[in-house]
Amino acid sequence: MKTKIAQKKKPASTKKKTVEKKKPVKKPAEPSESKTQKNLRTISLLRGMKDITPKDELYWRTAYHKAEEMANAYGFEFMETPALEEAVLFTRSLGKDTDVVDKEMYVFEDRDGTRVALRPEWTAGAVRAYINHGMQSLPQPVKVWNYGAIFRHDRPQAGRFRQFHQFGCETIGQRHPCLDAELILVAYNFLKDLGIHANVNINSIGNLEDRQNYTIELVGYLRSKRSYLCENCKKRINKNPLRVLDCKEESCAEVIQESPQIIEWLGEESKTYFMKVLECLDELGIPYILKSTLVRGLDYYCDTVFEFFEDGNEEKSQNALGGGGRYDMLVEQLGGQPTPAAGFALGLERVISILRAKEDNKNLLEKPWSKVFFAQLGDQANYKALKLIEEMRLQGVIVRHNLAKASLKGQMETADKLGATHTLILGQKEVHDGTIIIRDMDSGNQEIVDQNKLIAEIKKTIKTAKPRK
Numbered sequence: 001m002k003t004k005i006a007q008k009k010k011p012a013s014t015k016k017k018t019v020e021k022k023k024p025v026k027k028p029a030e031p032s033e034s035k036t037q038k039n040l041r042t043i044s045l046l047r048g049m050k051d052i053t054p055k056d057e058l059y060w061r062t063a064y065h066k067a068e069e070m071a072n073a074y075g076f077e078f079m080e081t082p083a084l085e086e087a088v089l090f091t092r093s094l095g096k097d098t099d100v101v102d103k104e105m106y107v108f109e110d111r112d113g114t115r116v117a118l119r120p121e122w123t124a125g126a127v128r129a130y131i132n133h134g135m136q137s138l139p140q141p142v143k144v145w146n147y148g149a150i151f152r153h154d155r156p157q158a159g160r161f162r163q164f165h166q167f168g169c170e171t172i173g174q175r176h177p178c179l180d181a182e183l184i185l186v187a188y189n190f191l192k193d194l195g196i197h198a199n200v201n202i203n204s205i206g207n208l209e210d211r212q213n214y215t216i217e218l219v220g221y222l223r224s225k226r227s228y229l230c231e232n233c234k235k236r237i238n239k240n241p242l243r244v245l246d247c248k249e250e251s252c253a254e255v256i257q258e259s260p261q262i263i264e265w266l267g268e269e270s271k272t273y274f275m276k277v278l279e280c281l282d283e284l285g286i287p288y289i290l291k292s293t294l295v296r297g298l299d300y301y302c303d304t305v306f307e308f309f310e311d312g313n314e315e316k317s318q319n320a321l322g323g324g325g326r327y328d329m330l331v332e333q334l335g336g337q338p339t340p341a342a343g344f345a346l347g348l349e350r351v352i353s354i355l356r357a358k359e360d361n362k363n364l365l366e367k368p369w370s371k372v373f374f375a376q377l378g379d380q381a382n383y384k385a386l387k388l389i390e391e392m393r394l395q396g397v398i399v400r401h402n403l404a405k406a407s408l409k410g411q412m413e414t415a416d417k418l419g420a421t422h423t424l425i426l427g428q429k430e431v432h433d434g435t436i437i438i439r440d441m442d443s444g445n446q447e448i449v450d451q452n453k454l455i456a457e458i459k460k461t462i463k464t465a466k467p468r469k
């Protein structure tokens with residue numbers, strides 16, 4: 001940018017040459033990082049975040065593939081909502097005294113002053129979309145699934161991240177015990193197909209009135225045991241007493257064990273409904289554990305609630321592989337017509353960490369593998385290679401290559417490392433003759449073919465090729 005000093009013209013009448021002392025022009029400060037190239041700090045991952053690198057590709061692709069297959073098989077349609085929503089969507093849905101909203105939500109003011117939040121779960125967004133897109137006029141129930149990133153400013157530890165991924169399904173628009181059972185079945189089968197033996201913990205928390213009556217009883221009981229409770233639970237008695245039942249502190253265990261059981265406070269309708277859900281699970285042969293202290297940490301739930309744990313790995317809440325339940329009031333709470341609904345979400349980091357620890361992972365997808373490598377030598381071959389590779393791709397032959405590598409030896413080594421069964425070799429001579437060499441990587445035999453016949457020839461050659469060890 002020009003400064004005023006540089007733009008100033010000398011007055012025409014001035015004869016005497018005066019050397020004007022220029023004021024030093026203050027340059028804008030450089031951002032500190034570019035002061036000296038040597039001192040650039042490396043930028044690390046934020047706490048609680050995780051990169052998914054190619055070494056984990058197969059786990060993630062397998063999980064996505066299985067989620068898609070399951071969702072399709074049970075008639076769920078894919079729906080994506082933004083990662084960023086108005087914060088009030090979550091405070092109103094999940095409840096402002098829940099840990100997720102109170103302590104863990106990423107909330108900030110957008111540049112236009114709107115209070116926004118990174119989604120700490122997907123259900124509220126799905127319900128917002130259901131209302132916004134008038135889905136109540138579609139045949140009910142509307143069954144949607146999602147697979148994506150979720151954000152919670154949780155205390156990072158094993159299995160607990162600040163950005164993680166969920167596979168979730170929601171059935172919105174009908175209330176029926178079979179729908180609850182179907183959701184459990186989808187999640188259970190997803191885990192089973194991945195080779196994970198899961199246990200389903202299940203409970204019913206009844207309707208709002210049942211819960212209010214139960215809460216009065218629970219608060220009375222907890223007050224009488226206050227001195228035995230951990231500091232957190234002492235605060236929870238008045239703020240969110242149901243959360244005490246979820247506490248994993250040793251000091252609280254006995255108090256929780258002897259606490260009044262919510263199931264005894266259910267009204268007739270909720271009790272019958274719950275019995276029918278269990279009957280459906282029996283019919284489907286899904287084993288479950290009745291867990292009277294299971295209440296889930298979000299306010300929108302009613303009636304059926306459930307969680308999934310890997311068999312034998314249930315002692316810590318951060319081991320839950322997933323959870324869900326019925327939320328019949330939520331659509332109305334978010335401004336829609338009264339509409340019953342239920343759903344679940346599975347935490348994929350936890351699922352994948354189990355897969356990673358397994359020795360035999362026969363359920364993993366195969367690594368994408370290309371049978372053919374393209375090696376080129378010299379400038380002309382280099383340019384021609386890219387064109388031939390593109391022609392082959394259009395005909396369904398996927399070719400690996402390294403066009404930036406000049407040495408043939410180096411390229412052959414790469415082909416070997418990738419397990420290619422055949423290498424195509426294009427040098428100056430072949431470019432000139434309009435031919436190309438097909439080399440069998442095991443026998444070392446080479447065949448010269450016309451470039452025009454290459455695709456047909458290579459398709460024939462690799463038809464029965466198996467990956468090399």
Ligand code: HAM
Binds near residue numbers: 321322
């Ligand atoms: P949620 O129990 O809060 O439920 O989360 C579901 C699963 O997400 C957990 O069981 C766990 O596997 C995973 N998860 C939660 N927090 C973390 C974390 N910080 N790091 C890694 N994984 C985590 C829900 O989100 C409900 N929206 C489920 C639902 C759908 N209910 C009805 N429909």
